[in-house]
Structure formats: structure tokens, C-alpha cells
Amino acid sequence: MSSKLRQLFSVIRKTPELIGPARPTARVIKQLSSLDDQQCLRFQIPMIFFYKNDPSPAMEGKDPVKVIREALSKALTFYYPLAGRLKEVSNRKLMVDCNGEGVLFTEAEGNITLEQLEVGDAVRPPCPYLHELLYNVPGSDGILGCPLLLIQVTRLACGGFILALRLNHTMCDAFALLQFMKAIEDMAKGANEPSLLPVWERELLSPRIPPKITCAHHEYDDQTDSTLAMNPNDHIIKHKSFYFGPKEITALRNQLPQHLRDGCSTFELLTACIWRCRTIALQIDPDEIVRVTCCVNIRGTKYNMKLPNGYYGNAIATPTACSTAGDLSKYSLGYALDLVKKVKATASEEYVRSLIDFMEIKGRPMPAVKGSFVVSDITRGGFEEIDFGWGKPVYAGPPEAVLFMSFYIKYQNNDSGEYGTLVPICLPLRAMKKFEEELKKMTLQ
Numbered sequence: 271m272s273s274k275l276r277q278l279f280s281v282i283r284k285t286p287e288l289i290g291p292a293r294p295t296a297r298v299i300k301q302l303s304s305l306d307d308q309q310c311l312r313f314q315i316p317m318i319f320f321y322k323n324d325p326s327p328a329m330e331g332k333d334p335v336k337v338i339r340e341a342l343s344k345a346l347t348f349y350y351p352l353a354g355r356l357k358e359v360s361n362r363k364l365m366v367d368c369n370g371e372g373v374l375f376t377e378a379e380g381n382i383t384l385e386q387l388e389v390g391d392a393v394r395p396p397c398p399y400l401h402e403l404l405y406n407v408p409g410s411d412g413i414l415g416c417p418l419l420l421i422q423v424t425r426l427a428c429g430g431f432i433l434a435l436r437l438n439h440t441m442c443d444a445f446a447l448l449q450f451m452k453a454i455e456d457m458a459k460g461a462n463e464p465s466l467l468p469v470w471e472r473e474l475l476s477p478r479i480p481p482k483i484t485c486a487h488h489e490y491d492d493q494t495d496s497t498l499a500m501n502p503n504d505h506i507i508k509h510k511s512f513y514f515g516p517k518e519i520t521a522l523r524n525q526l527p528q529h530l531r532d533g534c535s536t537f538e539l540l541t542a543c544i545w546r547c548r549t550i551a552l553q554i555d556p557d558e559i560v561r562v563t564c565c566v567n568i569r570g571t572k573y574n575m576k577l578p579n580g581y582y583g584n585a586i587a588t589p590t591a592c593s594t595a596g597d598l599s600k601y602s603l604g605y606a607l608d609l610v611k612k613v614k615a616t617a618s619e620e621y622v623r624s625l626i627d628f629m630e631i632k633g634r635p636m637p638a639v640k641g642s643f644v645v646s647d648i649t650r651g652g653f654e655e656i657d658f659g660w661g662k663p664v665y666a667g668p669p670e671a672v673l674f675m676s677f678y679i680k681y682q683n684n685d686s687g688e689y690g691t692l693v694p695i696c697l698p699l700r701a702m703k704k705f706e707e708e709l710k711k712m713t714l715q
Contacts, residue, residue: 281402281424282379288372288417292343295350300366302356302440303475304626305584307364309634311439312413314420316404317447319656320393320664322384323429328459329659334431335377335423338658341457342375342421349450349468349582352441356414362634364440366418373419376405383428384664394681395694396509397669404434404669413438431660434669439584444648445567446582451656458658469580481627484620489563489590489637490628508702509670514540515683515690518713525603525712534607537564537647538614540678540691542606543712545591545643549598551697551705556596560641562610563590566617574619587622588637588644589613595641603712644675649691654680671696 321334329337346353354368380402387393397403404422418438425431437447453464514536522539523531545562554560566587568575577585591613598606653666667679671694681692697705 279380279382279399279402281381281399283405283422284377286374286376286405286407289339289343289346289375290353290370290372291346291350292340293347295347295353295370296368297370298368300351300368300470301472302364302366303472303583304477304629305475305586306440306472307362307634308440308584308629309636311584313439314411314436315439315444315447316400316434316436316669317653317667318397318400318403318435318669319433319653319666320384320387321431321433321658321660322664323426324661326659326661332659333425334658334660335425337458338421338423338433338454339375339377341454341658342373344457345450345453345464346373348453348464351470352418352450354418355416356418356438356440358414366441372417373421374407374410374417376407376420376422378403378405378422378424380424380426380432382426384426384430385428388664393665394692395511395668395670395679396696400434400669403432404436411436413440442582443567443584443586444646444651445569445585448651448653448656449580449582451653455656455658466580468582469578470583471578471581472583474575474577474581475583475585475626477627477630478623481630483624483628483631485616485624487588487590487625487628488561488592489588489642490632490635491559491561491592491638506699507673507696508699509694509696510702510706511671511692511694512709513681513683513690513692514713515686515688518690521713522603526607527604530604530607530611534611536691537649537678538607538610540693541645542603542610543709544645544676544693544695545610546598546603546606547705547708547712548643548695548697548701549595550708551701553701553704554595554641556594556599558595558641559592560595560598561590561592561638561643563588563637563642563644564610564614564617565644565646566614568617568622573617573622575622586646587617587625589617589621590642639674642674645678646675647678649678649680651680667692668694670694 351366351368353372354366420436422434456464568585591609668677679692
């Protein structure tokens with residue numbers, strides 16, 4: 271976003287309000303699953319959606335803020351736990367008090383157009399004005415006793431709008447959030463109930479009796495140092511996103527031996543590439559252990575977890591590959607890819623059950639931080655399909671990366687019109703320059 275546009279852009283907000291379910295709902299206490307209340311998920315996750323002024327005939331003349339506010343209230347009738355508040359009980363277990371207090375909703379007006387933002391390349395991560403588009407209501411950013419969802423809808427001067435939200439991650443993962451957004455879409459278009467009804471059933475992801483750890487969980491390896499693996503003098507953090515289209519993916523595949531070239535997914539290839547480039551860029555001690563954690567969706571029949579359609583809790587396994595920084599930097603892309611493929615293949619039903627039991631036995635520890643990198647693939651999530659009646663979003667997904675985590679986002683290149691994968695990266699400034707150099711060498715072959 272240009273400095274001139276940044277100076278011009280301003281947002282005027284109305285007073286935030288609490289939106290509860292449209293109809294009375296059950297006043298109950300519900301227990302979260304053993305995957306939900308992991309320590310590493312006790313944070314707020316933001317998402318952002320940009321929409322043009324392209325209303326369907328049914329939405330002609332209607333106010334998107336009013337439509338979304340009403341649809342949100344109706345959706346909360348079915349997803350009423352999201353309108354409650356979390357509390358912690360013995361052994362740090364999380365429960366949600368379904369008290370109907372509501373989620374936070376802010377109506378706002380912006381003074382520029384979506385076209386201006388597109389020209390400024392500001393509709394893709396990193397979002398340079400997230401604080402304007404997602405107001406951090408005082409007292410709302412905790413985990414316990416706070417609203418579980420915060421939404422701001424900002425009208426633009428062109429008639430388009432931006433929806434930004436922040437969700438308590440212990441309640442839902444990305445796939446569950448998409449399901450809830452789809453319910454809001456259904457209600458906005460006049461449905462009486464969501465096309466996919468929500469299912470709680472968090473007890474399906476409870477520990478075994480007795481619990482037993484049967485698999486390696488390197489994402490939770492013990493450490494004597496919990497600091498990030500980077501130079502402590504690197505205080506300037508740089509955010510940037512990188513596009514991987516067919517040309518870049520082909521260049522990466524061409525570096526692989528034949529047995530790996532034909533048998534790897536785009537996710538595995540990108541993960542190996544970014545993990546290797548990031549490790550080199552951070553100049554980590556060659557003997558230091560570095561890790562990459564792959565967030566794996568355990569819904570469906572592959573993992574035999576018997577989660578029903580409509581389940582909207584966290585259903586993510588976290589298999590983790592390990593290497594010394596020296597080996598990862600020294601050896602070819604195929605070395606990193608082989609590690610990623612092997613560890614991803616370990617994500618079985620037994621692995622997930624072992625992870626749940628690990629949380630029970632170990633008391634939900636924090637995962638390893640030093641030398642760790644986490645990737646989450648939401649290219650098949652469907653956020654880019656959410657249509658409240660004004661067409662599909664120009665961009666839908668996370669507004670930025672975090673220091674040790676990146677997302678893979680489905681993205682249409684404005685220049686070519688082709689679809690590829692957008693990856694936000696966050697690194698110290700010096701490391702970002704080195705990362706770009708390494709990535710350029712790997713994708714221009």
C-alpha cells in the first residue's frame with residue numbers, strides 16, 4: 271500500500287455491539303475436546319474478506335452491514351456456543367458457558383474504494399491497515415471470559431465492503447470457521463437453517479482409558495531454550511507474501527529426482543522449499559535441530575476418527591519433520607521433501623489418538639518454538655467461495671503470517687488470471703532479504 275494511499279485511508283466506526291442468537295438457545299456448559307484446549311491454540315486468529323459492489327438482484331439496494339448482522343444472529347441460533355464464554359476448570363480443561371452473551375460486531379465506514387486498494391496491492395497479505403479494519407475492542411482479546419468472535423464490516427466509498435474477523439482458535443479450526451461462514455451466507459440469502467447443520471460431539475476426541483503415548487510427537491520435544499531461533503538483534507520484522515503459480519511449481523519439481531518428482535503433492539513441495547529457504551535465511555547454527563509442522567485435517571474417512579459431517583471443533587493433527595539446520599541447508603530440495611513426505615505419512619488414526627493422550631498425560635504443554643516452523647494449507651478450504659449476495663471475495667484468507675507460522679492460500683494472479691498459491695511469510699528484515707534470494711534461486715531454474 272503506497273504511503274499516499276495510507277495517508278488518505280481512514281475508517282470511522284460505530285460503537286461495537288454484542289450480537290446474540292436470534293432466538294433463545296439452550297443454557298448449558300459444554301466441554302471442549304482435548305485437541306481444542308491445547309495451549310498452542312489459546313490465541314485469536316484473524317481472517318479478512320474483500321468484496322466488490324456487485325449485488326445480486328435479491329440484494330440490490332440492501333445494506334451489506336445490515337444483511338450480515340442479521341444473518342450472523344440467525345446463524346448463532348445454531349452455533350450458539352460461539353455466543354458464550356470460555357472458562358477454565360480443574361487440570362486447565364476448557365469449558366464453554368453457552369450463556370448467549372453474544373459476539374462483538376462493529377459497523378464502519380471507509381473513505382476509499384476497493385479499486386484503490388487493488389492498485390496499491392493491498393488486498394493480499396500483508397494487510398497494512400488491519401488495525402483499522404478489525405478494531406481490537408478493549409478487553410476483547412483474552413481467552414477466558416471474553417467474546418469468542420469479533421467481526422467488523424467496513425463499507426467502502428465504491429459500495430464494496432470488507433469483512434474482517436477474529437476467532438478464538440480453541441473453538442474452531444479453519445475448516446470449522448468456513449462452515450460457520452457458510453451458515454452466515456445461507457442465512458443472508460434467506461435460508462431458514464444452514465445447509466450443513468453443526469455438530470458438537472467434542473467427546474469423540476477424548477483420551478483413551480487409560481491414555482497411552484504410542485507415537486513420536488516432535489512438535490513437543492523438550493527444550494532448554496524457548497526463544498525463537500533468530501538473531502536477538504533483529505528487531506525489525508518484515509511481512510511479505512510470495513506467489514507460487516504453475517511456472518514456479520514446475521521449476522521446483524524439475525530439481526527433484528524422478529521418484530520424488532512424480533509422487534509429491536504441491537503442499538509437500540512448497541513446504542520443503544519454504545522450510546529450506548527459511549532455515550538458510552535465519553542462519554541457524556548448523557547443529558541446531560529445526561522442525562516443520564504440517565497441520566493435517568483429520569476429517570473424512572482416511573483417519574477413521576468418525577467425526578460426523580458438521581463437526582466444527584479443532585480437528586487437526588500436527589506431524590513434525592526434524593533435521594539439523596546444517597543438513598537442511600546443505601542438501602538438495604529432495605532431502606527436505608523426503609522428510610516432509612515421510613512425516614506427513616505418519617498422520618494416522620493411531621497418531622491422532624496418541625496426540626490426544628499425550629495432551630492428557632503431559633498436561634497440554636506448549637510446542638517447541640526454537641527452530642520451529644508451522645504450515646497450514648487452506649487452499650481447499652473454500653473461503654474464496656463465501657458469497658453473502660455481493661459475489662465472491664476478491665481476496666479471502668489470513669491478513670498476514672506470524673513469526674513461526676505461514677498459510678497456503680488459493681489466489682488468482684491479477685496479471686495472468688491463473689490460480690496459484692499465496693504464502694505470507696514473516697521474518698526479520700535481514701532474514702527476509704536472504705529468504706528472497708534463496709527462493710529466487712530455486713524458482714528461476
